[in-house]
Amino acid sequence: MKKVFSVMLVCFMAAALAGCGSNSGSSNSSRGSNSPRGVADKAMKCSKAEDVRGYFDLVYFSEKDQAQKDGFVQMVEEKAKANTDDSKVIDNYKFVEENVDEENGKATVVYDVTYKNGQTKKENVSLTRDESGKWWVVLDK
Numbered sequence: 001m002k003k004v005f006s007v008m009l010v011c012f013m014a015a016a017l018a019g020c021g022s023n024s025g026s027s028n029s030s031r032g033s034n035s036p037r038g039v040a041d042k043a044m045k046c047s048k049a050e051d052v053r054g055y056f057d058l059v060y061f062s063e064k065d066q067a068q069k070d071g072f073v074q075m076v077e078e079k080a081k082a083n084t085d086d087s088k089v090i091d092n093y094k095f096v097e098e099n100v101d102e103e104n105g106k107a108t109v110v111y112d113v114t115y116k117n118g119q120t121k122k123e124n125v126s127l128t129r130d131e132s133g134k135w136w137v138v139l140d141k
Contacts, residue, residue, distance in 0.1 A: 036107035037098045039135045040125040044111060048090040052077040060128055060136030086116035096122065105129035 032038050039058055046055035056073045083089070096110040107127040114120045126138040 034133075034135055036100055036127045036135050037095070037109050039127060039137060040098075040107075040109035040111075041095075043125055043137045044090075044093055048093065050080055050089075052080050055137075058137045060130070060138055087119060089116040090114075091116045091118075093123075107135065 033042070043055055043058045046052075046058070053073055056069065056076070061069050090113055092114040093111045096112055098107065098109045100107040105128055107129075109125045109127070111123050111125070112120055113123045124140075126140050127135050128138050129135050
């Protein structure tokens with residue numbers, strides 16, 4: 001359980017760091033809120049704002065994992081509040097590219113993310129489309 005939590009926390013932090021940047025305050029009417037980029041942008045805004053619950057509302061959880069979602073979100077919220085490492089706090093982000101595989105319902109949105117410590121990295125947000133056509137963030141393992 002500890003290892004699973006650690007992996008999930010690392011994935012969350014990576015996605016959070018990948019998300020918020022210079023585009024964080026703007027909207028683009030050409031990208032719908034249910035497009036891969038639209039969902040990834042929302043996730044990045046939540047990451048930058050340190051809105052753990054908002055972020056996890058965009059994350060795909062299978063039916064069997066739904067019961068454990070709230071407990072997991074609470075644990076991540078506590079860890080995020082205790083975080084004082086500027087290398088994991090997003091200062092800014094900028095959209096780089098979007099790769100969509102419509103046939104398989106998979107997508108990756110890439111951002112240049114600048115952290116509070118000044119370091120900049122390329123970060124990916126992975127997404128999947130469910131049976132109803134809705135796009136969700138996937139926590140990479």
